[in-house]
Amino acid sequence: MQTAADLRNLLNKIDHRGYPAYKDTKGMYQFPGYVLSIDHVQGDPFASPSKVSVIVKGRTADFPKELYIQTYLRTALQDELTRQFGRQAEQFAFKAKGSGKSGLISLSRPGQEVLERTCCQIEPKTGDITVRMEIGFPANGRTINARELIKILFDFLPVCVGKALYYKNLNGKRLKEIADLAEDQQYIRSHLEEMGLVAFIANGSILPRESGISSRPMKKGIAFVSPKEMEVTMELPHRGAVTGMGIKKGITLIVGGGYHGKSTLLKALELGVYNHIAGDGREYVITDDTAMKIRAEDGRSIQKTDISMFINDLPNGKDTVGFCTEDASGSTSQAANVVEGMESGARLLLIDEDTSATNFMIRDELMQRVIHRDMEPITPFIERIQELYKEYGISTIIVAGSSGAYFHIADKIVQMERYIPRDITDRAKKEAEQFPVLSVPEEKAKIPDFHRCPKASPAFKGQDRIKMKTLGREAVQLNRETIDLRYVEQITDSEQVTALGYCMRYAQKHLLDGRKNMREIIKELEEKMEKDSLAGLCESSSNIAPMAMPRKQEIFACFNRYRGLRV
Incomplete structure (x- = not known):
């Protein structure tokens, strides 16, 4: 390993040379208290920044082991160090000048x-901390303007490291509070099952968000208060x-007038699969971490999914046990989403009437009389929802604003009134x-077939490199194929989409052999x-x-929306 002095000398040597000479800096350098690793050097100043x-x-960072000994504690500490380092780095961004x-x-x-x-990653055994960043x-x-890079690497970066990655320079009390919150959140999450719950929302939680483009809590938002009939204490x-x-296992219906907070509550439950930072307002909104938001998704690709639980005897004779389409309708897409949720191991389905296909969700009594069951290929969700719970242990929370059809079969009915829930069961x-x-159908549905065994796409054969591009939270592109993830609503960060792209790329090269089924592939x-x-x-x-x-649920969703999937 070279020293910081070696790096300084090298930079002085290549100053004013052509930009490609920067590639000579690649390597590891010992600085006081840390190692700087220049991992990848950009090709020119307008290309993606250097890594x-x-x-x-x-032993140098000296964080107490109790702050990172458990996985959930380590994740919380890594998150905080990322935020601390980011705040420090922001002060120095573009302070070094150039093109x-x-x-x-x-x-x-x-x-x-x-x-x-x-x-940011902490090695659990040693406590070693690695922080990865991009530098232009x-x-x-x-x-090359080496003097400006010397300013970044020798003046700015040491300040960021010292103020963000050394325990002695951080607020120990704050770090302890972050760890305590993570432990409390984990406690709730791990006790939902034994309490017979699928979700918990603490009194005092602030569920409304600042705006449609901000996930921060609304200022002066109405605090959540549980109905007495549904109160639990932990x-x-x-x-x-x-x-x-x-919210107990089974079927829960959330109703109420428009703008009274139904969808706000459902959104909080959707994201309750993740822990939230202190001050978010949803710190103690904890949902079963397998919960899946289900919706209609017109136009999506479906590759050999068994939707026969909901759709059968299509007039054109199309197979619904191994259903395939490049342009799904609202009902077929929602049926596929439910079955794929089952395949992914979801124990809770979250559904909003506003984003559902009406003919998939209900058929009222008059329609049943006029159009006989024998003439309707769709078995609506309302006729399978109790079966999903009793036979498969899958609970459902539904938001409904216009149809009372689910009143008969719901175990609990909650009315949202000015963001306050009332138990009106x-x-x-x-009424x-x-x-x-x-x-409801006299016969139970057959257990869906989950034995799809995808093969690697021929588009990647003979290619050592699979090009990948992340399009925000909406899509990931593999070579020329775009996987549309706009309606996978529990993706909360574009970096999760990047990870999904790498999952797909790794699977194409190492796992898709035509013998492993989807569950086995994603388990690997x-x-x-x-x-x-x-x-x-x-x-x-x-x-x-x-x-x-x-x-895991989003990994399944990404595979299932890949139009190049060969099953």
């Missing part, structure tokens, strides 16, 4: 959710007794007695990420992309 990492030994991306100092910018990221190596035109390890609304059930009960991917972290998906340890951990 640089900092490694601080555990193109010269002077850029950038790393992951976490939102309200706490996610494991490649940006300065240039004048396409000529004794948390650090905060102590916390009371809130416990008894009253709604009594429902005056309306006819919908008939999870094991790979658990063993080698997200960085293990990258082909080169010197060019690790900024990624955030996706859930």
Whole structure:
């Protein structure tokens, strides 16, 4: 390993030379208290920035082991260090001048959710910390400006490292509070099952967000208060007794007038699969971490999915046990989404009437009389929802604003009134007695076939490199194929989409052999990420992309929306 002095001498030597000479800097350099690793050097000042990492030994960083001994604690600490380092780096971004991306100092910018990221990783045994960032190596035109890079690497970066990665320079009390919150959140999450719950929302939570483009809490937002009939209390390890609304397993219906908070509540439950930072307002909104938001998705690709539980005997004789289409309708897409959710191991489905296909969700009593069951290929969700729970243990939470059809079969009915929930189960059930009960199929549905065994796409054969591009949170592109993820609504960060792209690329090269089914493939991917972290998906340890951990459910969703999937 070379020294910091060696790097300084090299930079002085290549100053004013052509930009490609920067590539000579690639390597590791010992700085006081940390190692600087220049992992990948950009080709010119207008290209993607250079990748640089900092490694601080555990004994130097000196964080107490109790802050990172458990996985959930380590994720919380890594998240906080990322935020701290980012705040420091922002002060120095573009303070070094030059053309193109010269002077850029950038790393992951976490939102309200706490996610494991490649940006900052703590080695659990030693406590060694690695922080990865992008730096725009300065240039004048396409000529090296080494003096400005010396300013970044020798003046700016040491300040960022010292203020963000050394325990002695951080607020120990704040770090302890972050760890305590993570432990309390984990306690709730791990006790949902034994309490017979699928979700918990603490009293005092702030669910409304600042705006449609901001996930920060609304100022002066109405605090959540549980109906007395649904209150449960948990004794948390650090905060102590916390009371809130416990949503039990089974079928829960959320109703109410427009703009009273139905969808706001559902959105909080969707994102309750992740932990949130202190001050978010949803710190104690905890949902079963397998929960899946289900919606209609016109135009999506479906490859050999067994939707026969909901759709059968199509007039054109099309197979619904191995259903394929490049342009799904609302009903077929939602049916596929439910079945794929089952395949992914979801124990809770979250559905909003506003984004559902009406003919998939319900058929009222009059329509059943006029159009006989024998003439309708769709078995609506309302006729299978109890079967999903009783036979498969899958609960459902539905938001409904216009149809009362689910009143008969719901176990709990909650009315949102000015963002405050009311338990109206008894009253709604009594009113429902005056309306006819919908008939349900006499026969139970056959267990869906989950034995799809995808093969590697021929588009990638003979190619060593699969080009990948992330399009925000909306899509990932593999070579020329775009996987549309706009309606996979529980993706919360573009870096999760990047990780999904790497999952797809790794699977294409190593896992899709036509013998493993989807569950086996994704289990192997999870094991790979658990063993080698997200960085293990990258082909080169010197060019690790900024990624955030996706859930198993989103990995399934990405595979299922890949039009090039060969099953």
